[in-house]
Amino acid sequence: xxxxxxxxxxxxxxxxxxxxxxxxxxxxxxxxxxxxxxxxxxxxxxxxxxxxxxxxxxxxxxxxxxxxxxxxxxxxxxxxxxxxxxxxxxxxxxxxxxxxxxxxxxxxxxxxxxxxxxxxxxxxxxxxxxxxxxxxxxxxxxxxxxxxxxxxxxxxxxxxxxxxxxxxxxxxxxxxxxxxxxxxxxxxxxxxxxxxxxxxxxxxxxxxxxxxxxxxxxxxxxxxxx
Numbered sequence: 001x002x003x004x005x006x007x008x009x010x011x012x013x014x015x016x017x018x019x020x021x022x023x024x025x026x027x028x029x030x031x032x033x034x035x036x037x038x039x040x041x042x043x044x045x046x047x048x049x050x051x052x053x054x055x056x057x058x059x060x061x062x063x064x065x066x067x068x069x070x071x072x073x074x075x076x077x078x079x080x081x082x083x084x085x086x087x088x089x090x091x092x093x094x095x096x097x098x099x100x101x102x103x104x105x106x107x108x109x110x111x112x113x114x115x116x117x118x119x120x121x122x123x124x125x126x127x128x129x130x131x132x133x134x135x136x137x138x139x140x141x142x143x144x145x146x147x148x149x150x151x152x153x154x155x156x157x158x159x160x161x162x163x164x165x166x167x168x169x170x171x172x173x174x175x176x177x178x179x180x181x182x183x184x185x186x187x188x189x190x191x192x193x194x195x196x197x198x199x200x201x202x203x204x205x206x207x208x209x210x211x212x213x214x215x216x217x218x219x220x221x222x223x224x225x226x
Contacts (some may be wrong), residue, residue, distance in 0.1 A: 013092035014107060020057040026076055027066050028166055035078040038067065085168050088161050093206055096142075098191055099158055100189065100205035103148035104198040111148040118144065121192050126183050133174045134182070135166070138173075142188060145193070145205070172215045185211060 023043065026032045038058060044051045058075045061067045067075050102109075116142045125133040142162055146155040172178060185208040192200035 001083065003153055003201055004198070016053045016056050018061050019047060022047065023054075023057050024064070025059060028164060030079070032077045032079075034146065036077045037073050038075040038077065040075075043185070044214040076161070077201065080164055085161055085165055085216065086213075088165050089209060089216075092161055092209045093156070093213075095154070095161075096158060096209050097202040097206035099146050099149045099151075099154050100193070100201040101198040102150055102154070103145045104193050104196050104201040106150040107148045107193055111144060115144050115148075115193065119186055120188060123183055126176065126179050128181065131170065131179075135170050135173060138169070138182070138186075139163075139166075145189075150195075168216050172212060173184075175215060175218070178215055181211065181215075185203065 002075065023032070023038070032038065040051045040054045040058070047054070058067060058069070062069055062075070066078055068078050069075050070117075083200045118137055120136045122134055122141070139162065143159060146158045147153065173182065183205070188204040189201065189208060192204045
C-alpha cells in the first residue's frame with residue numbers, strides 16, 4: 001500500500017489525525033496484533049512521515065487503551081480483549097435498539113432509499129459469499145441508522161463502538177450458515193424502519209446485535225483448543 005498520497009500533510013493536525021486513524025485501524029483489524037511492539041522509526045518509514053506524528057499517535061492510542069508503553073519494550077499493542085468485545089456488545093444491545101427506535105420516528109424517504117440500496121448490495125454479495133464486502137456494507141447499514149436517529153451524541157457513541165469489533169465481526173460472518181441469518185436480520189430491521197414502527201425496529205436491531213454476539217462466542221468456542 002502506497003502511503004505517499006494518503007499522508008501528504010495539509011496541516012500538522014490533519015497529518016496527526018491521519019496517522020492516528022491509520023495505526024488505530026491496523027490494530028482494530030488485527031494487522032498489528034496483541035503483544036507486537038510498534039517501532040516509531042519503522043512506522044515513520046512505512047508512512048513516509050517524521051517520527052513526531054507517530055509519537056503523538058502512540059500517546060493517543062495509549063489513552064484509548066489500545067497500546068501500553070513500557071520502559072523495556074516501548075509501545076506494545078494490547079488490541080481488543082475478549083472482555084472489551086463482551087462490554088461493547090452489552091452496550092450495543094442496550095443502546096442500538098434506541099437508535100433504531102429514534103430512526104423509525106425520524107427516518108426520511110432519502111434515508112430509506114439509501115438503506116434499501118445498501119441492503120440490496122448485501123444480498124448481492126451474500127450470494128457470492130463475499131464477507132469482506134458484506135462487512136463494509138454492514139458498517140454502512142448501521143451507520144445510516146445511527147444518522148437517521150437524529151441524535152448526534154448517539155451517532156458518535158455507536159459509531160465509535162462499532163469500529164472496535166470489526167475483527168470479531170469478520171470472523172463471525174465467516175462462520176458456516178451465519179450469512180443467511182445476517183441478511184434476514186437486516187431485512188427485518190429495514191422492514192420495521194420502512195413501516196416507521198419504533199417497537200418493531202428496536203426489537204429487530206436488539207435481536208440482531210444479540211445474535212451477532214452469540215455467534216462470536218460460538219466462534220470462540222469452536223476455535224478454542226480441544
